[in-house]
Amino acid sequence: MTRPRFRLLTINLFSRWADPDDFADTLGTLDPDVVVAQELAPHTAEIIAERFPTHHLRPDIRFSGWGMASRLPVVIESRTPGWGRGCTGRLLVEGRTVNVAGAHILDPMHRPLTRTRVRRLEQADALVAWGDSLPADEPQVVAGDMNATASWEVYRRLAARWTDLVLEAARDSGHRARNTWGPPGSRLRLLRIDHVFGVGLRAETVRLRPVKGTDHSALAVDLVLD
Secondary structure, three states: OOOOEEEEEEEEOOHHHOOHHHHHHHHHHHOOOEEEEEOOOHHHHHHHHHHOOEEEEEOOOOOOOEEEEEOOOEEEEOOOOOOOOOEEEEEEEOOEEEEEEEEEOOOOOOOOHHHHHHHHHHHHHHHHHHHHOOOOOOOEEEEEEOOOOOOOHHHHHHHHHOEEHHHHHHHHOOOOOOOOEOOOOOOOOOEOOEEEEEEOEEEEEEEEEEOOOOOEEEEEEEEEEO
């Protein structure tokens, strides 16, 4: 029996520096059903809006933009959640409801550092509280730029609630999960800080693609419902 599946892409677009043509090529190449975007600027928001019939986009010329879009039936919540820049959606995949959260956790280098650490943990806890509020029989996906590797407390709190689907897929294939972030202007990737967590589903394939002008790679994951 074929299980319901969909492809989700998450990408930090580095605000106004993302190359719109290369981003459009990335969407065409990876062909996602759902997009979760961080640091979304107006010129890249237009590209998403042109390609996805349902979207909730909040672009910004600085670094506070975000958005979610889908080709599948979805109800996207427009409220600002407790984790700040992002939103939630109730996605319909072959008759089944999948709850999706897009998140952009605060950069740990934001000053003052002591307050930033507290805010980051508060944002992670808000995501967990969202997950705990949902029906237990509905799959959940949390995707975005968490600004945290596996050594950070933010990651550990999220990984305690949901499975790191990218890491699980890498282990199943005998590979390491690839890094997603590197210095601006370079295709070198040094840290894995963009994540897709979930429960009630698994990652079948994972693909990364650099986008010109950004310091993150697009992360596309084929998700199969249990």
